[in-house]
Amino acid sequence: MTDTPVSEMSFEQAMKELEQVVGKLERGDVAxxxxxxxxxxxxALKKHCEAExxxxxxxxxxxxxxxxxQPTGTTPAEGM
Structure with missing residues (x-):
């Protein structure tokens, strides 16, 4: 795991760390x-991934x- 703030992580980085966190919690060998x-x-990682x-x-x-x-461009999403 890293000390990188979640908000600075890419989706892929956050998913990888989330998988590590889940693995540790599932093993149950943590104080x-x-x-x-x-x-x-x-x-926090889950929320970040969902937002991304x-x-x-x-x-x-x-x-x-x-x-x-063929793509012609993008239209602003509602609320943006």
Missing amino acids: LEASIALYERGD LKRAEEKVATLTLDRDG
Whole structure:
């Protein structure tokens, strides 16, 4: 695991670390205080990944196509 702030991680970095956190918690060989810290880190990583996926989904959803099915640009997503 890293000390990198979650907000600075790419989706791939966050997913990799989240998998490590889940693995450690599932093994159950971590002290209670460390388990709590791991859980909190995992929760932050999960939220970050969900936000990144939503952002990517919105970009894909706003893509517009011309008559030939070719991208013509993007339309701002609602609320952006």
